[in-house]
Amino acid sequence: MEVKDIVNEKNLVYKPSELLTGATFNFCPGCGHGTVVRMIMEIVEEMGIQGDTIGISPVGCSVLLYDFYNIDVIQAAHGRATAVATGVKRVLPEKFVFTYQGDGDLAAIGTGETIHTCNRGENIAIIYINNGTYGMTGGQMAPTTIPGMKTSTSPLGRNVETMGYPLRITDLVAGLEGTYYVTRQSVHTAAAVRKTKRAIRTAFENQKLNKGTSFVEVVSSCNSGWKMTPLQANQWMEENMFPYYPLGDLKANGELIKK
Amino acid sequence: MKELRLMKGNEAIAEAAIRAGADAYFGYPITPQSEILEYLVEQNPEETTGMVILQAESEVAAINMVYGAASTGKRIMTSSSSPGISLMTEGISYLAGAELPCLIVNVARGGPGLGTIQPSQADYFQSTKGGGHGDYRMLVLAPFSVQEMADFVSLGFELAFKYRNPVLILSDGVIGQMMEKVELPEFQPRKTDYEPWGTTGKTPDRERNIITSLNLDALEHEQHNFKLQAKYKQMEEEDTRCETSFCEDAEYLIIAYGASARISRKAVELARAKGIKAGLFRPITLFPFPSKELNEAARNAKGLLSVEMSAGQMIEDVKLATGCRIPVQHFGRYGGVVHAPGEILEALEKLKDNK
Numbered sequence: 001m002e003v004k005d006i007v008n009e010k011n012l013v014y015k016p017s018e019l020l021t022g023a024t025f026n027f028c029p030g031c032g033h034g035t036v037v038r039m040i041m042e043i044v045e046e047m048g049i050q051g052d053t054i055g056i057s058p059v060g061c062s063v064l065l066y067d068f069y070n071i072d073v074i075q076a077a078h079g080r081a082t083a084v085a086t087g088v089k090r091v092l093p094e095k096f097v098f099t100y101q102g103d104g105d106l107a108a109i110g111t112g113e114t115i116h117t118c119n120r121g122e123n124i125a126i127i128y129i130n131n132g133t134y135g136m137t138g139g140q141m142a143p144t145t146i147p148g149m150k151t152s153t154s155p156l157g158r159n160v161e162t163m164g165y166p167l168r169i170t171d172l173v174a175g176l177e178g179t180y181y182v183t184r185q186s187v188h189t190a191a192a193v194r195k196t197k198r199a200i201r202t203a204f205e206n207q208k209l210n211k212g213t214s215f216v217e218v219v220s221s222c223n224s225g226w227k228m229t230p231l232q233a234n235q236w237m238e239e240n241m242f243p244y245y246p247l248g249d250l251k252a253n254g255e256l257i258k259k
Numbered sequence: 260m261k262e263l264r265l266m267k268g269n270e271a272i273a274e275a276a277i278r279a280g281a282d283a284y285f286g287y288p289i290t291p292q293s294e295i296l297e298y299l300v301e302q303n304p305e306e307t308t309g310m311v312i313l314q315a316e317s318e319v320a321a322i323n324m325v326y327g328a329a330s331t332g333k334r335i336m337t338s339s340s341s342p343g344i345s346l347m348t349e350g351i352s353y354l355a356g357a358e359l360p361c362l363i364v365n366v367a368r369g370g371p372g373l374g375t376i377q378p379s380q381a382d383y384f385q386s387t388k389g390g391g392h393g394d395y396r397m398l399v400l401a402p403f404s405v406q407e408m409a410d411f412v413s414l415g416f417e418l419a420f421k422y423r424n425p426v427l428i429l430s431d432g433v434i435g436q437m438m439e440k441v442e443l444p445e446f447q448p449r450k451t452d453y454e455p456w457g458t459t460g461k462t463p464d465r466e467r468n469i470i471t472s473l474n475l476d477a478l479e480h481e482q483h484n485f486k487l488q489a490k491y492k493q494m495e496e497e498d499t500r501c502e503t504s505f506c507e508d509a510e511y512l513i514i515a516y517g518a519s520a521r522i523s524r525k526a527v528e529l530a531r532a533k534g535i536k537a538g539l540f541r542p543i544t545l546f547p548f549p550s551k552e553l554n555e556a557a558r559n560a561k562g563l564l565s566v567e568m569s570a571g572q573m574i575e576d577v578k579l580a581t582g583c584r585i586p587v588q589h590f591g592r593y594g595g596v597v598h599a600p601g602e603i604l605e606a607l608e609k610l611k612d613n614k
Contacts, residue, residue, distance in 0.1 A: 051460045056327070057471075066469045072458035074330045075471035077353050080323035083315070087327025087335070088458070090311045091283050095460055113323070116316035 017041040019050055023067045030230025032220030033061055033129060035187040039197045040100070040127065041069060043204055053096040054088050056081045058105040061135045065100055079110025082117035085124045096207050098125040103144040104134045107169040111143075114169065121178030121212035125203035128170070128215065131222035132241060139225030143167040146244045151225070166244060170217040174250035180212035182251040186219045186242075188234045211254060219245045262443045268408040268435045269294035271443070272338070272364055272428070275412035277304045280447040281362075282333035283311035285324035289343045290376040291432040292366035296338070308449055318343040322350030322363075329359040330470040332457025334416050334450055338364035340432075341382050342373060344390075351425055352391030355487070356472025360419035362412065363397070364428045366435035369595030377595025378432030378518060383572035386429045387546040394484055396491045397427045398498065399545040401516040405439035413444060418498060422490055423456075429545060431568065433518035433597060491547070499552065500543035505531065506556040509538025511611055514553065514577050515566040516542050519598060523566045526603035537607060545573070550580035562610040563587045566603055568596070586610070 016022075019041040027033040044053050050071055057065035059078035066073035076084040081099040089097045106114050106128050117124070133151055134140040140153040144166050148157040158166075174182040181203060185196040196218055203214035219241050223233035249257050266274065273295045276284060286296045296314060304310035311328075315321035321337050328335040339347060344365045354361060365386065369379035386399050398418050400411045411428050419426040453459050461467045474480040505527055506512065515523040520541040530537035540556045542549050557563060563585050565574035571589040578587050590606035592598050 051462050054331075054458050054460060063473060066467075066471060070461065070467050072461050072468045073470070074327060074458050075357075075469070075473055076326070077323060077349060080319065080326075080350070083320040083323035084327035084330075086313070086320075087283070087285065087324035087329070088331060090313060090324070091328045091331055091333050091335075092459060112317060113320050116320065 017045045019045050019070045020068055021070050025068060026064055027061060028224045030221065030223040030233060031061075032131070032187045032218060035193055036127065036129060036196065036218055036220070037062065037065065037068060037100070039193070040098070040200060043197065043201050044071065047204060049096050049204075052094070053098070054092070056085045056088070056097070056099040058099070058101040060102040060105050062100055062102065062129070063136070079105050079108070080113055081105065081110065082122070082124070082126060083113045086117055086120070086122050089122055089124050093123070096125070096204055098127060098204070100127045101129070102135065103128070103130045103132065103142045107143045107167050111169070114173065115176070118173040118213045118215065119176045119178045121180070123207055123210050123212060125200070125207065125214045126216070127200060127203070128217045129220050130217055130245060131220045131225065133222050133225040135222045135225045139222070139227070143169070146240060149240070168245065170215065170250060173213075173215050174256060178212050179215055179251055180254045181206050181214040183215070183249045184217040184219060184245060184247050186237075186247055188221065188237060217245070219247065261445055264441055264443060265438055266405060266441050267294055267438050268405045268430065269366065270298045271405045271409040271441045272412060273298035273302070274443055275409040276336050277302060277308060277310055278444050278446045279413040279416055280308065280334060280449040281310050281336050281416070282449055283313070283328050284336045285313050285315050285321045285328070286337050287315050287318045287321045287339065287343060289340045291368055291378070291435050292338050292340045292364070295364065310449070318346035319349065322347040322354075325361050326350055326354055326357070326359060329354065329361040330357070330458045332454030332459065334362075336362040336364070338366065340366050340368050341370050341379070344382065344385065348385070348391035351397065352393050352395060353472050354425045355395035355397065356393060357470050358423040359425070359470065360416075360423050361425050362415045362419055362428065363425055364430065367429065367431045369593070375595035376432070378568065378597060379595050380431055380517060380519060380568040381570070381572065381593070382429065383545065383567070383569060386427055387548070387576070395487060396546050397425045398422065398494055398547070399427045399429050401429050401543060401545050402434055403517050403520045403541065405434065405437065405441045408434060409441050409443055413447065422494060424490065429517070431518050495547035498544065499547045499549045501549035501552045502541045502543060503556050504539045504541070506538035506540060508536055508559065509556070510536040510559060510561045511564065511607055512538050512540050512557050512560045512562075513564045513566050513603070513607065514540045514542070514573065516545060516573070519566045519568055522598050522600055523603055525600040526607060529600060529604045530607055535607065535611060548576040548580060550576070553577065553580045557581060557585055560585050564607055564610050565589045566598065566606075567591045568598065569593060
C-alpha cells in the first residue's frame with residue numbers, strides 16, 4: 001500500500017481547524033507551542049466565535065501567531081500583551097479576548113502588566129507557555145529556569161544565590177482576588193493535550209460569565225533551547241519541571257483549590 | 260451647545276475629550292497633569308457618553324492599553340508629563356510602526372530625570388524628532404491658551420485618523436495649570452462606525468485584520484518605512500500650522516510656542532512701544548515645523564530670536580528653516596524656570612544691537 005492510498009478522506013481522524021490559515025508553523029519540531037496554538041483555533045471554531053475573538057500575540061517564539069490565525073490579531077510589545085488586551089476588552093467588552101505569551105514575556109518583562117491585569121480581574125483569557133527558557137533569542141535564562149538548569153546565560157546551571165529563584169507566577173496570580181480560574185497543564189501526552197484543551201475552553205467560556213481573569217499555564221519543553229531531542233526533553237520535563245511546576249488546577253470558580 | 264467656562268488647561272482638555280466623543284482614556288497620575296485623570300473620573304463619562312476611563316498601573320501599561328484600544332479603530336487618548344512620556348516612548352514607537360491613531364497629551368515639566376514639577380519646554384527634541392526607536396514622527400500640536408487646549412483635542416483626533424498616526428499635544432505646566440475663559444465645543448457623538456482596518460472581530464465580509472509593527476523581511480520593511488515617510492511628508496504639505504503677530508514689517512522676529520509664546524507676545528508689545536519693529540512667529544505644529552511660513556514671515560528680518568524654556572532645541576529647526584541666512588540667537592530659561600517679558604525684551608535688544 002502506498003502513502004497516497006492511506007492519506008485519504010476516509011481514513012481522516014484529525015484535520016486542522018478551518019481557522020488556521022495553513023501557513024507553516026515556525027516552531028521547532030517537538031515544541032509544545034504548535035499543539036497549543038492549533039488547539040486555541042479549534043476551540044474558537046467549536047464555539048463559533050471567530051467573529052468575536054481578538055487574539056494578542058507576544059514577542060518571542062509565537063510572535064508570528066497572526067500568520068497562522070484567520071481571526072483579528074494584535075501583535076504587542078514584549079511583555080505588554082495583557083495591557084493591550086485590557087485596552088481591547090475595555091472598549092469591546094462583548095468580545096472574546098485572549099493573550100498568548102511565553103515565560104520571558106509574561107513573567108519577566110511583563111510581570112507588572114500580568115499581575116495588575118489579573119488583579120483588576122480583566123475578563124480575558126491568558127494562555128501562558130512556560131518552557132523555562134527564552135526560546136527565540138537562543139535559550140537564555142528565564143525567570144522560570146529551574147535551579148541548576150543550564151542555559152546560554154547560566155552555562156554552569158542556575159545558581160539561586162546569585163540569579164535568584166524561579167518565579168512561580170501562576171501561584172502568584174492564583175492568590176489575587178481578580179483571577180477566577182487558574183490552572184497549570186502540559187501537552188506532552190495525548191491525555192495531557194485533551195486536559196489542556198478543556199482548560200483553554202473553560203478560559204474562553206468564563207468570559208461569558210464576566211467574572212474575571214482566566215489564566216492557563218502550559219508547562220512545555222523547548223528541546224532546541226534545552227539542547228535535547230524531543231523525547232529527551234519531554235522526559236527531562238517530567239522529571240525536573242513538573243516537580244517544580246506541579247500540574248493541576250490552582251483556582252476554579254474563583255476559589256483556591258485546597259491541596 | 261457651546262458653553263463658556265473658567266477652567267484650568269488640564270480640565271479643559273479633559274472636558275474637550277468627553278465632548279469630542281472619545282471612546283477611552285487610559286492614564287497614570289503625574290504632576291502637573293493629574294487633573295486630567297481626576298476630572299475625567301469625576302465627570303464619569305462612562306455613564307453619559309460611554310467613554311471608558313481607566314487608571315493604569317504605570318505609564319507603560321497605559322500606553323499599551325491605548326495601543327490595544329486604538330487597534331479597534333476607536334478614539335483613544337492618554338496624557339502624562341515628561342518622565343511619564345519617556346516611559347511611554349516604547350509604546351509610541353509601536354503605535355507609529357503599527358499605524359494606529361491616538362491622542363497623547365504631554366503637559367511638560369523640567370528635566371532631565373525626575374527634574375521638577377515646574378513647566379518646561381525641554382521635551383521638544385523628544386516630541387518632534389521621534390523620541391522612541393526607529394524612523395517615526397508624531398504630528399505635534401502646541402497650544403498656548405486654555406482655549407487651544409480644548410480646541411486641539413478634536414483637531415488632534417481628526418489628524419490622528421487622517422494619518423493613522425499618534426498625535427501629540429505638547430503643552431507645558433503653565434498652560435496646564437492656569438485658569439482662563441474657554442469656549443467649550445459642542446458634544447460630538449462617539450464613533451459608531453468601525454474602521455475597515457480595526458481589530459473588532461473578523462466578519463465574513465472582510466479579511467482578518469492584523470495590527471503589527473513587525474516585518475522580518477528587510478526589503479518589505481523598507482517599503483513600509485517609505486510609506487511612513489510619505490505620510491510625514493504629506494503632514495508637512497497639508498497640516499502645518501502657525502500664527503504670526505506683528506510680522507508684516509518686522510525686523511526682529513521672536514520664534515516661540517506654548518507658554519513662551521504668550522510671554523514673548525508681551526515682550527513684542529514692549530519692544531514695539533520702544534520703537535523696535537519686533538514680531539512674533541508662533542509654530543502651532545512643531546512637527547511638521549512651519550519652515551515655509553517662517554521664511555515668509557522673516558523676509559525682512561535682520562535677526563531671529565528663538566525663545567524657549569529649554570537650553571535651545573527648537574532653534575535647530577529655526578536654523579534649518581532659514582538656512583542660517585539670518586542671524587539666529589537663542590534665549591532660554593531652563594529646568595522649570597519661566598521667562599519674564601522684560602528679560603526677553605533685553606535679549607531682543609541685544610540681538611538688535613548685535614551683542
